[in-house]
Amino acid sequence: MRKLRGIVTQIMAFCAFCGIMTACSSSDDSVSALSITVQVSAPENAKGLELSGKTVTITGENRSYTGTTDEGGKAVIGDVIPGVYTVSTSWDITSEQYMAATGETVQNGKYIVGGSAASQTLSQNTSIALALTVSVKQSMLISKVYYSGCKDANSKNYLAGRFIELYNNGDEAVNIAGMYIGLTESESTPAYVISTKSDTIFLKQVFQIPTDKEYMVAPGQNVVIANSAIDHTSDGADIYNLSSATFEAKDEQGKTTNNPKVPALNLIYSAYAKISQMNLLQSGPTGVVIFNTNEDVTAWREVFAEGKEKGSKFKTVPSKSVIDGVDILTYKTGSGIDVATKRLYDYIDAGYLNVEAITSYTGMVAYRKLQSKTDDGRAILKDTNNSTEDWAVASREEALQPGVYK
């Protein structure tokens, strides 16, 4: 009897051991690292692009991995923990390299090659195709967008401190007189699906830097465009002192303090009545673009949202005229960001950004990150044509003022 009990105990112990072993092995399976193959492909107009030896980055919430492309443009990145990632790459090329790749003759300048695939769920070994685009690397960039507004000293909403900052990231001074600043349409359902009209963007407002004289921006110099170019810190309403702003979108309704010393932006187009200032929506979407053209912008077509025959009309702007753009999306409770509401094409902004707050009025400012500093201390900001990579959001406590970069 005792012997029998001993055998039973041994069998049970064995079974238990087997059970533990199987449990262990199955748990090993669930965390096994992945090997991701990224295949970059040159755009149609630049088939001669050199694709080898380029860095491809896989960026997740808390971790990122890099790999290098081979001669065929293929990069294999191992040890990737499953998760949701943005896959991207970008590198600069000179105008000579651009001409060699495209066969086009262009003036001297810097060009940037890049590609991005957002919100990729990586759960198994897989291959991702990354289509590249080539764009001009601009001197003038959008470097800050403060759209979220804040709570004033009484915890009440305050929006007058909102501004946009531009920055000369290049090596030469730029005359910005006549340059346009546009805000993308912000309908709750995008007026146009991004894939259908890749040569046009749709703006609700267009402003122009005045043309009365030259407005030269030296390398490393910024341009602050405010709705109210005053010191908003004086009565504790906001943290920004905009009294030295470069331009102001003047209010015509008598509901905002304008600074007579600050030159006015020209309002070229507004989809809405009684709004003569920048209509930066505090909870997004707030896409901002800057563009240049020699054509008469007032003559460009204005259209209703796709499939609609009433409502607001939006100014159509050819994408090729765009110098820089940043796509700011709405953060929704529960669902987060809906990438389908992106308004700007990959060659303008391959990513997007947002302030992660359920309600707005957080005082948070979106800013372009500092990449490096020149020997003379001039800031070079990150410009990979992908705001997910290039931009970050600073809290109200950080009080990142215009002209300060990090």
Place this chain on the structure above:
Amino acid sequence: MRICRLFITRWNLLFLLVMYCFSLSAQKVARGGGKKAYKIALSVVDDDNQPLIFARCELQPLGTYAVTDVNGNATFENVMPGEWLLKISYVGMNEFEKKINVASDIKMPVKMYSSTLALDEVEVVARKNAAGESTSSIISNQAISHLQAFSLDDIMQLVPGQLMKNTDLTSQSNLQIRGLVNDNNNAFGSSIVMDGMQLSNNGAVNQGGFSSTSFVGTDLRTISSDDIESVEVVRGVPSAEYGDLTSGLTVIHSRVGVTPWNLKMKVNPSCKNVSASKGFKIMMPGTHRKGTLNFSFDYAQAWGDPRMKTKSFNRYTGSLNLGYDITNKWHTTTKLRYNMNHDWSGDDPDATIEGSDTDVKNQNFSINHSGKFSINKMYARTISYTLGMTLNNSESRYEKIVPVLSGLQPILTATETGYYSVPWATSSYKAAGGNISSPGNFIAKVTDQFYIKKGKTNQNFKGGIEYHYDWNNARGYYNDDDRYPLSPNNNGRPRAYYDIPGMHQFNAFVEDKFTWNFAKKRKLVIQPGVRFTMIQPFKDEMTYSVSPRINSSIDVTRWMDLRLAYGRNSKTPSLDYLYPDKKYVDRVAANYMPQDNEAGKLLVYNTYVYDVKRTVGLQNATNDKYEVGMDFQLPGKRKVSVIGYYEKMGNGFSSDTEYIMYTSNYYSASKGLITAPGEATKIDWNNPERTDTLYISTGKVGNLAVSVNKGLEIDFDLGEIEKLRTHVYLTGAYSESQHWNKGYSFETPTNIPTSYKQYGTTPFKIVYPASATKTVYRRFNTNLRFVTHIPALKMVASLSGQVIWYNYSHNVNKGRVPVGWVDNDGSYYSITDAMLADKDFTIKGVKLSDQITVGKENVPITNPITWLVAGRLTKELGTFASLSFYVNNMLYYEPYLSSSASSTLTQRNTGTFSFGFELAFKL
């Protein structure tokens, strides 16, 4: 129906004339006939054989009226021979009804019984009115108690077609009769008559322009239910005696007479209510006469959500009612009522340190004296009069922090047209203020009632005159400090109500109830009447209306009668509609804010004030009601009643779309402003940068709201299942409500050049007909009630099953095609079909085709069938106490259902679950 409507509207005057001639000839016959009249002497006692003082005795259909004296005796003199229905009612007693055949003098002892559950008859559902009278539901004290109503608002759910609901005392509630959605014209035109005195809503005044959503009508929460003996809700055509109403009438009778102490306590998760009342027999000082004195007190308290104490309501009501016979033939009652309501809402004190706070205190004092003379003369059987006065005081206090979102808030206080240099705020500020409104109302009314009988016909005439005076004498809307206004915009100007003239209203009415007993137990009843109403005579805003009304019924067979009714009801405008607030329009004229020169800062606004002063041409809102109905008496005391109705109000109150134009200058640093460093900025007034032409609506009130309500109401008494001692009732209604506006709307065209948009101006205004959109609601709902009554156990239980079979709503949007445009010089141009057909046609550079909007194919929304069950139980404990308990949505059925328009599942019946109990003592 349409034929009937045509006949009545076209021929109503002729018809009334014929009726009048007929009645005159009848009078002659009666006078000439000189038949002997008799005397009926009644002696009324209660269950203990004690005489009942001031029991109401009535002979129908004669309408003659008597009240018992201290010994319980009452006498009807000069009663024509014939068969009459004697009705005696007394507080807390079951109504006594008996047919009496008068052929000689009659002496009659009457014994009345306290209404207890030990009696065979109980009444815990609404009772239908008699044929030939206005379509109405009568709700007794027993039914109110079984329902455990906190206020008149709860009682309304017993009316056919209404839905069951939980008690909510924390938000205002008004009366919607035969309407499916909250409609201000319906609520404003629902009249409540309390103990003979109409509760006026004409004196209410608001600050700011006309609003179709601001609360109008009488707040039903403020009328406590415990002191109510009975409520009659007239949905059909009311008697011509009642006026100043459109949609319906609610008549409340308070408990008057000698009663024991009644103590009641009600509790449910959100409300508490205690009340005490007692009717004493008293000796009038200085006389040997006795009278009755009723006293009642009621207190109710409620929290909106017991978990979130951000809303509360307290109600205190006290009343005294003195019944007294000055002579044997002059019976009077005098009532004093005081009611105080206190609403509070604010931020959760735990959530914020400094938040907003709204505190509304409403006090109401009324005194009402009415009397009846039993004259018993040929043309003056009973003369009644009412004198009453109501004084209301409503004080609202608001405290809040006003945000200054865009960084510059002009403080606009100008009340005259002109350019003003104004102060400003640059960030949020704390503001406080309030509104004091004191509407008052005086009523005097005299009516005469007499009857004439000839052969098988008899006629009961009623005629009277009525005068109302409404005023509002209060400080009105104010800011504690005008430098920090509560609403720093066009609509935030203080408004004193002292300046508003009072409103005189004169009414006269005649009515004849004609009864022809053409065969045994079959009769024809026709009750035509006409009412005349006039307000503000000899003034520009004078308006009047004539309201013919007729209710009729005929017993087609002994078991079936047919009813037909038509009535035009009119509601006079309130003081607010007659004398709207001034319209203020503020526009920036200069905004110069140099950051380095404090003295040079200048903010100038042009304030344009348009004062309508009085709304000339505003008519009374009139509602035409048509009804046809049938009542069937079926075997086993079963009754079936079906009523079809159609109501149209073609001229409900709304804002008018009258437009005017004015110009406003703008001065800028580049032109018009004279600036110098360190100095104050001056304006070169004659040298503006721009002169803008602007359009504004004048703020006038008009008669442009149209509503149509139609439907079918059913009221079935399905008899008793004897073995279960259960009575079954089925009520319900199929209703449809439609609302739209007539007239034209003047709008800024879409897609005008940015140069206009940025300044908020327009090159012209485009004119659309307003009726392109309308809302349609339909609903079919029934309520099946099982009432189990066991007299031996002194217990009654009821189970109500409500089903909404069909619930439909549709926003009809036919699309809008402009009919004209108004240029900046004020001239009007029609838009022709040829212009509309031309895709490239432009008006002042603006595309016409952009202004044509295609109709939006809004899908009608229908919801799936939902049902709800509620159970109630009342048990009497001995003779001194009773206990009631209820559960609403007792099966806790809150399903997730989709609708026809969306596959999203939405939870239904939410907030319908509740329970509560009531404990009542009679001592």
